[in-house]
Amino acid sequence: MNTLSFLILSFFSLCFSISFSHAVVVLVLNLFTATPQNHHSTIVNAAHRSIIRVNHFYKNSLASTPESTVIPNTGSDIVWLQCEPCKQCYNQTTPKFNPSKSSSYINIPCSSILCHSVRSTSCNDQIFCEYTINYGDDSHSQGDLSVETLTLDSTTGSPVSFPKTVIGCGNNNTGRLEVQGSGIVGLGGGPVSLITQLGSSIGGEFSYCLVPLDNKESNTTSKLSFGDAAVVSGDNVVSTPIIKKDPSVYYVLTLEAFSVGNKRVEFGGSSEDGDEGNIIIDSGTTLMVLPADVYKNLESAVVDLVKLKRVDDPYKLFGLCYSATLDEYDFPLITAHFKGADVELHSISTFTQALDGLVCLAFLPGGAIFGNLAQQNLLVGCDLQQGTVSFKPTDCTKV
Template sequence: MDGSISQGYLSVETLTLDSTTGYSVSFPKTMIGCGYRNTGTFHGPSSGIVGLGSGPMSLPSQLGTSIGGKFSYCLGPWLPNSTSKLNFGDAAIVYGDGAMTTPIVKKDAQSGYYLTLEAFSVGNKLIEFGGPTYGGNEGNILIDSGTTFTFLPYDVYYRFESAVAEYINLEHVEDPNGTFKLCYNVAYHGFEAPLITAHFKGADIKLYYISTFIKVSDGIACLAFIPSQTAIFGNVAQQNLLVGYNLVQNTVTFKPVDCTKPY
């Protein structure tokens, strides 16, 4: 969705995963791509892309009924040696204090997962997410772990950017890479980003600095949202969230956790 590409060879392999039973589980005849040319908005060296969508070639689809339509991931922060977690089946059920669930909206001929985003809050200011981005207010944003940044429709983005800028009293600078619109010189000042809340239908997700700003060079931090004709909730915004998908009940559940620690 964001121009990331993995090119290589497609092969049939036996995929072996660790299990909570203590024994490994093998899945023969799994289609795996071996990427030798991976480009896009990756952070550091990357070995490829895991397809977690609803299409027939995605990993959850290939694992089939063995996982009961359930998988989850917990994306660690963009730091050296940081790791993330991916679970399938009963180990992927997200529950407990802080867990919030929103429905997946089915879209004809689409292989992604669409949610309903009602608004953003920046501090105490509400920015409504209106307009038929994907053919109606229901299912108006795609959640995608393979897209790095969050993309918002132009009208929503500029209202959102203006609200964020009101809270930050630092020098505005240009993004040296030309990707982001709102950047600040943070070299000599403490930087405190406003609390941003994404109001999904039935789930209010708090987004802290780690999920909303990104350092693009020494001393420059930028708002990690991009104006676009489409709406995508990307993986930077999903850092330190345990995100569980139940494709039988058609729901996504969020739970704030520290993804660098056991949960």
């Protein structure tokens, strides 16, 4: 494959750095802090909303340029930053991106084909193209659609620049992103996602490996890779097709069933029913979200196997909780049976320590999303040319 290799590593939770002319952008995977207070509040907040911006950021800078921190999201299709001048912005501890200080920043005019290729753009009486994006947690960004030069570090040690990368310069933003976060980088399948824009340079391949939520090693990080460095291979790799559906931003897979121990829980709308594509895999959603009937049957299967005292969640967010800790009880293995790929999910991926002495099933009824808790300690690779997502059990703290 004649592609550039991008394997981006860092200390703590930096995934890779991007330079927009005079401002450095640091992309940070959705991570969690290991402290009990933040751990518990993060889980509670995650249950409140379908997309959560989790609260562990590592800051870095390139030379003496300003820094900011941005969150990658496989369920989003646009790269946007909070920009000056800001009409309405959420609190941010790092400097906002100032396009007036960039020599390569250009607003996209309304007459441009780019303006009309992006969802939720408008012009009204404006000369320049505006974008609007809304997320499932009621977060919102609105601003100017523009192009800017993007620079990635590579495994060769030489930065690689991508001129005229489409970004959103948001000056009207609301939501629940942490104060360290300055925007979102879309890794989805839409026309202006980072993956689509990098195109043949990465051969349509990227992968990530999420360290466990309870990881206590301060010098480990989740990893995000592009191109040849993103190939998932070796023993125990399983792959499942990506199903093309509208909107194209989402990576849609076919989940046929779960197994809880030896009990199989069918997932409606499987390929056997002639309806492929029934669940989204999303690094920007924390919990596993399932259709109500599937959730009910899975919860029942868990109850049959877990011989612990069942207690109510004081926040009334989780449907199934026990008086226990994750360390003291052997919770059952849950296997996700994707089309052609059986993925084993251990207790760190399916149960969460919501409070001290309170363990809850990390699933919610209401949709169909394979969230990032379930992806912990899995090397997840997306090959858009082959149209597959691959999974490999991996100790992500050692990648």
